[in-house]
Each structure stands twice: as C-alpha cells, then as structure tokens.
Amino acid sequence: MRILLFTEHLTSGGKERQVVELIKGLVKRGGFELELVITRNEIHYSEILDLGVPIRIIERKFLKKDPRLFPLFLNIVRKFRPDVIHVFGHMPAVYAIPAKILFNIPMLNNEIQDTSPAKNLIAKNLVFKLSDLIVGNSHAGLKAYAVENLNSEVIYNGFTFDRLKDLPEVNQIRVKFNIQTPLVVGMVATFNHFKDYDTYLHAAMRILGCRRDVTFLCIGNGDSTFYQQLTKDFPQILYLGKQTKVESIMNVCDIGVLTTYGEGISNALMEFMALGKPVIATDKGGTIELVDDQQSGFLVMVSDIEQVINRLELLLDDAIARKNLGSHGIKVIESRFGFDLMIDKFISAYQRLVRHQ
Numbered sequence: 001m002r003i004l005l006f007t008e009h010l011t012s013g014g015k016e017r018q019v020v021e022l023i024k025g026l027v028k029r030g031g032f033e034l035e036l037v038i039t040r041n042e043i044h045y046s047e048i049l050d051l052g053v054p055i056r057i058i059e060r061k062f063l064k065k066d067p068r069l070f071p072l073f074l075n076i077v078r079k080f081r082p083d084v085i086h087v088f089g090h091m092p093a094v095y096a097i098p099a100k101i102l103f104n105i106p107m108l109n110n111e112i113q114d115t116s117p118a119k120n121l122i123a124k125n126l127v128f129k130l131s132d133l134i135v136g137n138s139h140a141g142l143k144a145y146a147v148e149n150l151n152s153e154v155i156y157n158g159f160t161f162d163r164l165k166d167l168p169e170v171n172q173i174r175v176k177f178n179i180q181t182p183l184v185v186g187m188v189a190t191f192n193h194f195k196d197y198d199t200y201l202h203a204a205m206r207i208l209g210c211r212r213d214v215t216f217l218c219i220g221n222g223d224s225t226f227y228q229q230l231t232k233d234f235p236q237i238l239y240l241g242k243q244t245k246v247e248s249i250m251n252v253c254d255i256g257v258l259t260t261y262g263e264g265i266s267n268a269l270m271e272f273m274a275l276g277k278p279v280i281a282t283d284k285g286g287t288i289e290l291v292d293d294q295q296s297g298f299l300v301m302v303s304d305i306e307q308v309i310n311r312l313e314l315l316l317d318d319a320i321a322r323k324n325l326g327s328h329g330i331k332v333i334e335s336r337f338g339f340d341l342m343i344d345k346f347i348s349a350y351q352r353l354v355r356h357q
Helices: 014-029 046-050 069-080 090-103 121-130 139-144 170-176 197-208 225-230 246-250 267-274 305-316 319-336 339-355
Strands: 002-006 033-038 055-057 084-087 107-112 133-136 152-154 183-188 214-219 237-241 255-258 279-282 297-300
Touching: 002 014, 002 069, 002 090, 014 033, 014 046, 014 267, 014 339, 033 069, 069 090, 084 090, 084 339, 090 107, 090 121, 107 121, 107 339, 133 139, 133 339, 139 152, 183 197, 183 246, 183 267, 183 305, 197 214, 197 225, 197 237, 197 305, 214 246, 246 267, 255 267, 255 305, 267 279, 267 319, 279 305, 297 305, 305 319
Parallel strands: 002 033, 002 084, 033 055, 084 107, 107 133, 133 152, 183 214, 183 255, 214 237, 255 279, 279 297
Antiparallel strands: none
16 A cells, blocks of 8 residues: 655654654555655654655745645655555645545545644635545544544554663763752643743742752743743753653653643653653643543643642652552553554554545
8 A cells, every 4th residue: 555644844743753653653564655745854753764765855945835835746646646645734735635636545634633723724624624534633633623523533642662762871861961859840842832831830930949859841942031031040940942862851750741721642741651750731632631630640720830739749749659640651651542553543544545435
C-alpha cells in the first residue's frame, strides 16, 4: 500500500513527533511504500533520515498561503500515485484537496490535535466535509471541532518506551542545569497564549516563599521574557528554553505540571507519565482522557492557583504518593496509549479507506 504523508515541517512538537513515530511504525511493520511531503525544510527529528523514506520539500517562499504549492503537490501525487493521502494540519489539507479530487484518492485528515478551533472555522469545516476520514487525537478535539457526525474517529498518540532507553544519569542532568534542591517540578510547554504559565509560576513563587527544597523548571521555546522578569527574585525557577533531549530533563523531575487553557492529548504529559512521574494538569480538553484524577495525578480547574499549590504541596511532602501515582501513570500509557495500538488503528483506517474507494 502506498501512503503519502503531508505536514508542514518536523520541528520539535507533538504533531511532528506523531508523524515521525507513525512513519517509523509503518516502516517496521513492512508492506508500505511511503513518501513524506513538507513545506519547510526544518527537520529536528533526525532519525527519520535513516528510515529510507523519501522526503519531498515544496517550500512556501512568499506567502503563508502560497498558491504555487497546489501544482507542486499535484505533481508529486501524479508521480507517486498513493492509495491514501494522509494530511497533518489545515494548510496541507487545503493543498491536497485538488489532487484528492482529480485522482480520486481518499484523504485522511489528521489535523485535529487540539481543542481550540478559534480560527478559520468556515474554511476548516469545508475541508472536513471534503475529507474521507477525520482523525483526532482526543474525543474532546472532535467535539470542539463539531465533526462527530462526519466520518471521524479518535486515534490516540502512541508512546514508545524505546525513547526512554539509555537516558543520561539524573545527577548528570542536575549538574548540567545546576539543580541543587532535592525536589524538582517541571512544566514542558511552549510560551504562548494556549499555555497557562501564569498559574504555574504564581504557584511556584508562593511555594518558594515558604520552602527552599524545590526547583521549578520551565522547558519550552517562545518568548519567556515577561515571566523571567516576573520571577527574577526566585533563582530556583529555571528557564531552560527549547531542549532536544527533553525526556532526560523530565526524568529529573519529581512532578510534572501542565496548566493550559485547552489541550488535545499532551505528549508532555504522556512522557511524564511514562517516566513514572505523577502529574498535575488542567481538567480541559483531552487531558481528562489521559489523566485519571487521584490515580495517576491530579486534575485542577483552569487558572486555579490555590488548587495547584495544594496538589503540589501534597505531592512534594509525600514520596509514597508520588511513587504510587507514577506507577499508575505507566500502566495508563501501556494500556491505552501504546505505540503498537496507534499503528494498528492507522493501518486499519488506511485499509478501510482503500476498500471503500
């Protein structure tokens, strides 16, 4: 079976990680001829270069919605003749529609990775109606985009525990980032308006006003200038910026936090849980499908600083609770978010699309 995958880039991110893991899984299973199309020559997941999958670059140079990409993608489809076009993101879906229609190729639309359809909803709805199958990574995402009555299904992101092999020693990471406290809390998220760093950092400052045995890490790209100024009197709040080997830093943490205004299935939370770390996360979007409240961590209300402080203090003071919640988190990832389960479901989706064509 020939699958043409189309995304914008492969910089560090949850969607991009899913693309790479899917391709790795399909290559491992065998029986698939794959090609990948990207619109920006940015590849942070270098392992994909070793898989033998051709990567076609049709670069946007002048406009965000560059019309030159329509004929470029059409030409790739004409030569490759895929059985399925699998798109990640709104613009790849838009660019793929003429080729899908002209060559009568089913299109799997995998752009729903969040729960915040604030922009271009009319355009998105048109693309959804032209898609043969819509896949979201959470039930909350399908509901937010109101596509539940279309041909849609949920395929959760799959986590492979191979990513946790051969991590550096914890002490090595502690020395690298000058972490001197016995306890560490971390949040892995880009600095943008979807992530609620305000709540996380105000909770951190309140806790550090009472104790000095914990370091708070902020891991992610984006402009953190405002927050660094806000917390300048708290040297135990560290801004690590963008990190390529983020799992090794997360492994240092005793607790993982993700305060947001809406989320699909967070790869950061999955990684914390796979590492056996208890998590504290906002009870919005797909997070409630991932985190079992009071079993693998705690769900908190949006922007509720007091609740975050309460849950943090409880876990910081109870090593046994941290261990028990973390153990349950590992079981959740193994049973509901396994890598092989994700690959099985995508293969089944491809087969159904081809059969019904």
